[in-house]
Amino acid sequence: MSDAPLGFSSRALHVGQDPDPTTGSVVTPIYQTSTYKQDGIGNLRGGYEYSRSANPTRTALEVLIASLEGGIRGYAFASGLAGQDTLLRAAVAPGDHVVIPTDAYGGTFRLFDKVLQPWGLEYDIAPIADVDAVRAAVRPGRTKILWVETPTNPLLGIADIEALAGVAHEAGAILVVDNTFASPYLQQPLALGADVVTHSATKYAGGHSDIVGGLVVVREDEALAERIGFHQYAVGAIAGPFDSWLVQRGLKTLALRMERHSDNAERVVEFLTGHPGVSKVHYPGLPEHPGHDVAARQMRRFGGMVSFQVRAGEDVAVKVCGETQLWTLGESLGGVESLIEHPARMTHASVAGTELEVPADLIRLSVGIEDAEDLVADLAQALDRLA
Numbered sequence: 001m002s003d004a005p006l007g008f009s010s011r012a013l014h015v016g017q018d019p020d021p022t023t024g025s026v027v028t029p030i031y032q033t034s035t036y037k038q039d040g041i042g043n044l045r046g047g048y049e050y051s052r053s054a055n056p057t058r059t060a061l062e063v064l065i066a067s068l069e070g071g072i073r074g075y076a077f078a079s080g081l082a083g084q085d086t087l088l089r090a091a092v093a094p095g096d097h098v099v100i101p102t103d104a105y106g107g108t109f110r111l112f113d114k115v116l117q118p119w120g121l122e123y124d125i126a127p128i129a130d131v132d133a134v135r136a137a138v139r140p141g142r143t144k145i146l147w148v149e150t151p152t153n154p155l156l157g158i159a160d161i162e163a164l165a166g167v168a169h170e171a172g173a174i175l176v177v178d179n180t181f182a183s184p185y186l187q188q189p190l191a192l193g194a195d196v197v198t199h200s201a202t203k204y205a206g207g208h209s210d211i212v213g214g215l216v217v218v219r220e221d222e223a224l225a226e227r228i229g230f231h232q233y234a235v236g237a238i239a240g241p242f243d244s245w246l247v248q249r250g251l252k253t254l255a256l257r258m259e260r261h262s263d264n265a266e267r268v269v270e271f272l273t274g275h276p277g278v279s280k281v282h283y284p285g286l287p288e289h290p291g292h293d294v295a296a297r298q299m300r301r302f303g304g305m306v307s308f309q310v311r312a313g314e315d316v317a318v319k320v321c322g323e324t325q326l327w328t329l330g331e332s333l334g335g336v337e338s339l340i341e342h343p344a345r346m347t348h349a350s351v352a353g354t355e356l357e358v359p360a361d362l363i364r365l366s367v368g369i370e371d372a373e374d375l376v377a378d379l380a381q382a383l384d385r386l387a
């Protein structure tokens, strides 16, 4: 092969996945083991000693996600939040300050507010679509992390990663991007200047609603990568071998899935924007979306997440969520099957009454890879009757 760097899907299928040296197995084996035979004390085979520190199936996933995000090191965790917690404890200390988004993922907000704040980490909330507001929230010398999600959940707000990397670096902080909604196929935050990327692998990376997992990738800071690796080992919130294998398998089809999620989302958005019962559609692919130009610059396509508001209000929004057949009422997102939910009463119930509160008439869709006609028809039967 030539030395030209491989494309995204070629890497998704081959990086970290050389055929198994013992058997030639083309698929990475699930090394369902806790410990490894030593050839004399301390004489380890390939560095494997105990599966909290390293396991070959997890290593395969960690090498792969580092390649797909364009970083030096990747780490796999038991959940997205376990990865975020490990990253934060490795990157900040009590007394430090961080800036987080107004519409942060609810679990991430809870981690900052209820776990890390009592531990001594201070935070301020800023609307991350507004670069000047973020700059004003940063405290030079004290702010260690600027934390960003883009697109955000559930309102699909867009942060300008390149501009915010500048804001973070001017203040001596690092920029962390939660890339869960876009996935590395649609968006490459590290190439835009972010220092660390996190994922809930539960969502698009795994892609099949069958695991809970987390990923963290570091762009170039070896010392930070070492600290995260140490905390992963010392705290132990690791991804198990089977979960690592499932995420690796999910990533093989990430490009295909994200193209289809995006195709279907565009069809659903077209239907919703034309429906008289819908007052507003939130999708960064719409030219009138306030973050459209930034999203068009930093994303390959606009992804599979869509939110919309129902003109008739909260009660009707709640009813619509209960009246679809193909769209399953449920939390989570990013799987091959389509999901519908009411953020104010479900995923975002815990932020009611805070600055992170979401509109009560909002419905969130995770558009799956079914046939677009069927997805539209199912929404139409519910909306035509109720909205």
Ligand SMILES: *Cc1c(COP(=O)(O)O)cnc(C)c1O
Pocket: 079, 080, 081, 082, 105, 107, 108, 149, 153, 178, 180, 181, 199, 200, 201, 202, 203, 212, 213, 214
């Ligand atoms: C789900 C999610 C998380 C948390 O991940 P878990 O795997 O549920 O722990 C973090 N960020 C975003 C954007 C998410 O959607």
